[in-house]
Amino acid sequence: MKEKFKSFYQLNNEELKAVWSNKDTIFIFDTNILLNLYQYSQETRDEFFKVLEAIEDRIWIPFHVGLEYQRRRLDIIKDEKSVFTKINKKLEDITGIVEKDFSDLNLKDRNLALFERKEKFKKDICDLVKSFQEDVDTHDATQPSVRSEDEVRAKLDKLFLDKIGEEPSEEFLNKIYEEGENRYSRKIPPGYKDSNKEKSPEEATFLFNGIEYQRKFGDLIIWKQIIFYSKNSDTLKNVVFITDDSKEDWWELIESRGKKVIGARPELKNEIYKEAGIENFKMYHTNNFLTDAEKYYDISIDENAIDEATEHLNQSTYSVLDKINISALDEYKSSLSALDQYKLGLSALDEYKSSLSALDQYKLGLSALDEYKSSLSALDQYKLGLSALDEYKSSLSALDQYRSSKNAIDINNAARKALDDLKASQNTIDKKKPDEDD
Secondary structure, three states: OOOOOHHHOOOOHHHHHHHHHOOOEEEEEOHHHHHHOOOOOHHHHHHHHHHHHHOHHHEEEOHHHHHHHHHHHHHHHHHHHHHHHHHHHHHHHHHHHHHHOOHHHOHHHHOHHHHHHHHHHHHHHHHHHHHHHHHHHHHHHHOOOOOOOOHHHHHHHHHOOOOEOOOOOHHHHHHHHHHHHHHHHOOOOOOHHHOOOOOOHHHHEEEEOOEEEEHHHHHHHHHHHHHHHHHOOOOOOEEEEEOOOOOOOOEEEEEOOOEEEEEEOHHHHHHHHHHHOOOEEEEEOHHHHHHHHHHHHOOOOOHHHHHHHHHHHHOOOOOHHHHOOHHHHHHHHHHHHHHHHHHHHHHOHHHHHHHHHOHHHHHHHHOOOHHHHHHHHHHHHHHHHHHHHHHHHHHHHHHHHHHHHHHHHHHHHHHHHHHHHHHHHHHHHHHHOOOOOO
């Protein structure tokens, strides 16, 4: 059954070992593999080149891979350099926030113990940022720049000398474009996921040596050049293709408790088996390529290089950790963790600023610090005393008013009593007065 449906089967360990050791095996690299070398640390690049040098007599790239690499190389270098600039800008922002965000609290005058703790906190953060900046600058220095000598390209030039496919004719490309429209409409791999790659007309094509290239068919051009090369080789038996493209138009992906990569699409294997007549076809991502190079070719590979390649593959946008030498991360784990927590705290800074400006709310954030309980207690007592003093002043004012009103009431009562006595006396006199008629 396997012989009839070979494209649905994956190579086992024994078969892979034979493929790696066979002199009639060719290792072919995609454009993204060459460009990703500019995004790895120096150590990971060295490990990758170690493998290339070990299989130097069996490596090859399609013409279109070389063309895409040359066209995109400077943009990748520029983008990588800008990442280091952005990292340093973020670190400077952190230092600036630490310097400024406590300045309006006047802690030195309000609470000397808190002020001293704040100063230590500021120094620890600034020292951490400085150490991190030094590490970033070290790795920045190992990255090529757009105007410096490109050691990565120089090594690739040497390794792939006379190992690049023939430049395609206009007729060859036009046939691919015509076939590609039909394939993409029917979702036949590879490349159909790039059918809308460039929506603007001016970016959809480019010229090289007077021939127009349609960018959306880039993957299909590479695939057709691989088949053409394999078909026209007299001795080739096995093709290994290394790509960091992860889309479904290259890989068989199954959703089973998360997305699982089974291997190359069966349609691709069936096509190259049928068209080129080869015995085995295997596809790798960089991390698995390095792992199997160690396993089947007896090449020692630093585990950190495999980890970095894996992390790079998993990230669509690259974080700070992607730009730092993976082997140095263990030294920074605890400090990076503290920095990460501090940065998370900064994200809520706007909401927290109002609390920081009011000591009675700010003390809630300090309540976890046991060593400051006594000082906070004293502060609370002082504030309660101020509150009581205000109430006392108010009560004094009310007492004075009461006393004044009480005196007025006493005088009024005395006056009323005198008036009543006077009226009573007048009534008595009136009763004793003789009647005028008598």
